[in-house]
Amino acid sequence: MISKLATLSIICLIGSITASHDHVHQHSKKHFLKQANQQQEEENGNAVDPTKGWKEIKLDYYVQKPWNIPLNERYQFKDGVHHFLVYKNDLPHTKTSHTHPRTEMAIEHGWTTGNNQFEGEVFVPKGTSGVNLLQIFGGDSSKGIATSFMMQIFDGTIKHYTNEVIQKNCDDRWIKVNLIHNADSGKIQLFLDGVNVFNSHDNGHDTHSFKCGAYSSINASDKMIVLWRNLKIFVK
Numbered sequence: 222m223i224s225k226l227a228t229l230s231i232i233c234l235i236g237s238i239t240a241s242h243d244h245v246h247q248h249s250k251k252h253f254l255k256q257a258n259q260q261q262e263e264e265n266g267n268a269v270d271p272t273k274g275w276k277e278i279k280l281d282y283y284v285q286k287p288w289n290i291p292l293n294e295r296y297q298f299k300d301g302v303h304h305f306l307v308y309k310n311d312l313p314h315t316k317t318s319h320t321h322p323r324t325e326m327a328i329e330h331g332w333t334t335g336n337n338q339f340e341g342e343v344f345v346p347k348g349t350s351g352v353n354l355l356q357i358f359g360g361d362s363s364k365g366i367a368t369s370f371m372m373q374i375f376d377g378t379i380k381h382y383t384n385e386v387i388q389k390n391c392d393d394r395w396i397k398v399n400l401i402h403n404a405d406s407g408k409i410q411l412f413l414d415g416v417n418v419f420n421s422h423d424n425g426h427d428t429h430s431f432k433c434g435a436y437s438s439i440n441a442s443d444k445m446i447v448l449w450r451n452l453k454i455f456v457k
């Protein structure tokens with residue numbers, strides 16, 4: 222009888238320990254979820270539509286590719302996706318150029334003043350590295366500067382030119398990109414997935430334009446594949 226009672230109370234004790242442990246566990250889980258939800262809300266709260274109040278204009282473009290290779294061996298537009306491919310050992314886009322090889326879209330909209338915006342979604346498969354994804358062309362040519370902004374990727378890390386880290390873990394997923402240039406103030410703003418992650422200044426007055434695709438940079442992987450979709454140009 223005594224031993225039965227003892228056994229029962231031990232079971233009750235274990236039960237209550239388990240219950241209180243569960244309670245603590247539930248509580249911290251709830252707390253964690255609440256924190257995670259708050260964080261998500263904050264992240265979503267920061268995400269904006271940078272094109273709100275802007276006017277979309279027509280997208281005209283041509284594609285530069287290694288001069289000795291047919292376009293369809295380096296570029297395809299399929300199911301709404303622009304596929305850019307370039308190899309590290311490809312030749313430049315013209316016979317006389319000494320730049321790195323590229324398969325790159327030149328968007329035929331130039332500006333010297335006002336607000337201009339590029340929007341698109343980019344996908345860089347793992348293994349593609351050391352490549353320029355997006356540029357604002359034009360800079361102070363008297364100083365030998367040809368560009369005002371470069372978004373490059375090195376082992377999954379998006380950088381401004383080659384040294385300034387913008388965001389890590391960016392390969393193998395679609396990322397929405399909005400790039401804004403105010404040619405009057407020189408201000409440049411970059412939004413990734415609707416969040417203003419980076420700001421900079423242009424490199425001087427010029428006729429500017431956007432370029433996107435695969436333009437090999439330093440430490441380039443042997444093969445570079447870059448996808449872009451939903452490309453749009455806006456002015457304000």
Ligand SMILES: *[C@@H]1O[C@H](CO)[C@@H](O)[C@H](O)[C@H]1NC(C)=O
Nearest residue numbers: 375376380382383384439440
């Ligand atoms: C390029 O590679 C060198 C040597 O591994 C490294 O020191 C440098 O940081 C790399 N640069 C970039 C931009 O990845």
